[in-house]
Amino acid sequence: MHLDAEFLVIGSGIAGLRAAFSLAERGDVIMLTKADPRESNTGYAQGGIAAAIGPDDSPALHARDTMAAGDGLCAAEAVDVLVREGPRYVRELIEWGAAFDREASGQPALGREAAHSVRRVLHAKDATGREIARLLGSRVSGRPRVRVMDDAMAVDLTVDSGTCSGATFVTAAGVQGAVTARQTLLATGGAGQVFRDTTNPAGATGDGIAIAARAGARVMDLEFVQFHPTVLNVEGAPRFLLSEALRGEGGRLINDAGEAFMERYEPAGDLASRDLVARAMFREVQRTGAPVYLTMAHLDAGFVRTRFPTISRACANAGLDLARDRIPVSPAAHYLMGGVTTDLDGRTSLPGLFAAGEVACTGVHGANRLASNSLLEGLVFGARASAAMQGAPKAARLAGxxxxxxxxxxxxxxxxxxxxxxxxxxxxxxxxxxxxxxxxxxxxxxxxxxxxxxxxxxxxxxxxxxxxxxxxxxxxxxxxxxxxxxxxxxxxxxxxxxxxxxxxxxxxxxxxxxxxx
Ligand SMILES: Cc1cc2nc3c(=O)[nH]c(=O)nc-3n(C[C@H](O)[C@H](O)[C@H](O)COP(=O)(O)OP(=O)(O)OC[C@H]3O[C@@H](n4cnc5c(N)ncnc54)[C@H](O)[C@@H]3O)c2cc1C
CATH class of the missing domain: 1.20.58.100 (Fumarate reductase/succinate dehydrogenase flavoprotein-like, C-terminal domain)
Incomplete structure (x- = not known):
């Protein structure tokens, strides 16, 4: 099977969908996606999407928190783009009908998460990613120039005279094919499955990074893997993520003796950044020789169950009551800060090849991502890449x-x-x-x-x-x-x-x- 299109988009998470939506205004788009669209990391995102839209917030404050979490390695220009353009793209989602939770006033309800200095996280209960994927999926399916090929896995890029000219793929039925395109976008998401314990779905095998590296594109910052501290740790139950928003709403980490221990390791306590919390838990487990737990038992049980219905259900499936029981937790691989090196418009070092979302690395997260910044990254840089893809193929000029x-x-x-x-x-x-x-x-x-x-x-x-x-x-x-x-x-x-x-x-x-x- 051989197909031609102006644009090829590989992946149907937030970055690929946002890009495809705009690209369809300019040409025919083929979107390859290797699994059921709900199996993207986007579909699993719980806590929400960060954007400086609150009255006590500003892009400058959002940038400061992002840079602090990134531990001295964030690319300042990329952070600037993220925090300044983020509110515009999030408002666009609201205009398109995103069902984010709202205050009585009608304004979006803003959640608090670790290492954010103010409430700035828009959420749709605890299934924000599913809502965004639904919304963007419906916008894209209304575009006749986008042809989505489900169950089609990109295998390798095709490179002619040093320029990417598309990709080869194979379908679930074993049919092999190729797409020739003027510009190609990798939006294949993360690589959590490279580690034994992960919050990521089965498809997060880092394909885009491997594919790009095999084609000679540059990859960067791959040593920076974020381990989420609080993942359900019950023998035989899935390693389900217990969102940071639980601690944002007052949840506490305790040891086997019931003592809250985070302040002993970190001044910011339970709301320290993910790497600090994960290592403090590691040290507490070593010190006590016993597991650690998350507890919400001191909070109003009705509030906990209403605010976190998906997580409550996952705990119930493992025989636990989120609102009452102490929940055994441990860290798991969650997010890859590194990826295929790009400039601020998604251009990689290979002409004709773009990357956006978790597969890409603009340096925006530095050495550690601030919670809820990755959905925003997919949205902003997916849109930017689509704008740049409408120009001539050229490689990024990457310095430093x-x-x-x-x-x-x-x-x-x-x-x-x-x-x-x-x-x-x-x-x-x-x-x-x-x-x-x-x-x-x-x-x-x-x-x-x-x-x-x-x-x-x-x-x-x-x-x-x-x-x-x-x-x-x-x-x-x-x-x-x-x-x-x-x-x-x-x-x-x-x-x-x-x-x-x-x-x-x-x-x-x-x-x-x-x-x-
Ligand atoms: C459990 C969980 C909770 C999270 N919570 C949050 C949160 O609250 N807020 C936040 O900001 N971030 C959160 N994240 C991170 C965030 O969800 C991801 O970083 C983001 O959704 C990545 O979007 P993406 O478009 O880059 O990739 P994805 O959404 O992962 O999409 C990748 C797509 O590429 C496809 N694909 C992969 N390889 C191939 C191939 N070879 N050929 C064809 N298609 C391919 C996949 O099928 C999929 O459609 C969470 C992640 C997880 C796992």
Whole structure:
């Protein structure tokens, strides 16, 4: 099957949908999406979308909070774009009919989340992403020039004379095809599945990063993986996210003896940024040898159940009452700050290829993302990329980045790993607390696996499990390489052998460009 279009959009989360909506004004759009549209990270987002629209708020204050969470590494120009343009795109959603919760006055109700200095998070109960995906999905399906191909997984980009000219794909039924397009947007979302424990759905395997890296595009900041501190930790139950908004509304972390412990580690207590809370929990578990819990029991039970119906249901399915019981929690991989390097308009280092949303890296989140900034990022940078895609293909001019030009691992003869092998290794050696020895071993092992999978793909290129494995191993290898290289602790990246932030040597972004094999 061979298809032609002006624009190719890969992924149907918030970034891809917002971009496709605008692109359809200028040309035919093909949107490839590998799963049921509800299986995007967007569909899972609970807490909400941040925007400086409250009377006590301003873009400058939002920028200050974003930069503080980013721990000295946010790209200031990208933050400026996010906080200044964010309110406009969020108001657009409201005009289009987004069912955000409202105050009695009719104004959007604003939630408080960790490391935000004011209430600024718009929400639709605790299923905000589902509401935004519904709304954008309906806007896009009203555009006759967009052809959405469900269950079509992009496999690789096609590159002609150094310019991206589309992608190859395979459908769930095994049909292979290709799309030729003047401009291509990667909007494939995150990579939580690279780790054993994650809040991300099954499709978040980092495909866009692997695909772009294989085509020779630059990737950046991959060492910065955000581990969400509060994920339901009940044997046999899904690792369901317990949104930060629970602590924003007064929820507390307690130890096995029922003591609130966060203030002992962090002055901001339960509302410290995610990396600080996750590491404090890790240390408390080490100190006590027992699990830690989230409790809402001191709050009005009716309020808790009404404000958090989805989370209440998930807890009930695990035999727990969110409003009354202490809920066992532990951290899990949640969000990737790094990704395919882009400029402020989504241009990557490969002409004709754009990226937006979680797969992209503008540097806006620095070393740690502020809660509820990622839906906003998808919206703002998805819209900006669509505007830039209407121009001529050219590469981003990216300055001030320390790029390592490395070779792909050679094709090997050892046996291919299972996905669990990759995910267990990443969790053990490249997780919340990292150190040189385990990182070094992980890089070697993952490189061997990338080589082994590449060799196996030569013979069984159509096998979907092999493709998934190739992407998981590649992204794991790139994350581990970056984590080994950064010899300091900053934001979400914590090295027990280099526990301090080191601005003198490491106040910079590190990037990889892997030379095609
Ligand atoms: C449980 C959870 C809760 C969250 N809560 C919040 C929150 O409250 N606020 C907030 O701001 N952020 C939140 N986030 C993060 C946020 O949801 C994501 O960062 C954001 O939705 C990413 O949007 P996206 O458009 O970049 O990607 P996604 O929404 O992940 O969409 C990616 C799309 O790409 C498709 N795709 C992937 N690979 C391929 C391929 N090879 N071929 C074709 N299609 C492909 C997928 O099927 C999907 O349609 C949460 C994330 C999770 C997991």
């Amino acid at each position: 980045i320390d790029v390592d030009d490395a070779a792909w691992p050679a094709r090997g003869t050892e046996s291919t790993p299972s996905a669990s092998d990759v995910r267990d290794l990443m969790w053990r050696a490249v997780g919340l607390v990292r150190a040189r020895g385990p990182l070094h071993e992980a890089v070697e092992r993952l490189a061997a696996w990338v080589g082994a999978v590449a060799a196996a793909r030569q013979t069984g290129a159509c096998d979907p499990e092999l493709r998934r494995l190739a992407n998981l191993a590649t992204v794991g290898w790139l994350i581990a390489r970056a984590a080994l290289r950064r010899e300091e602790s900053r934001g979400a990246h914590f090295r027990s052998d280099f526990p301090s932030r080191d601005d003198l040597h490491w106040k910079k972004h590190i990037a990889d460009r892997i030379r095609p094999a």
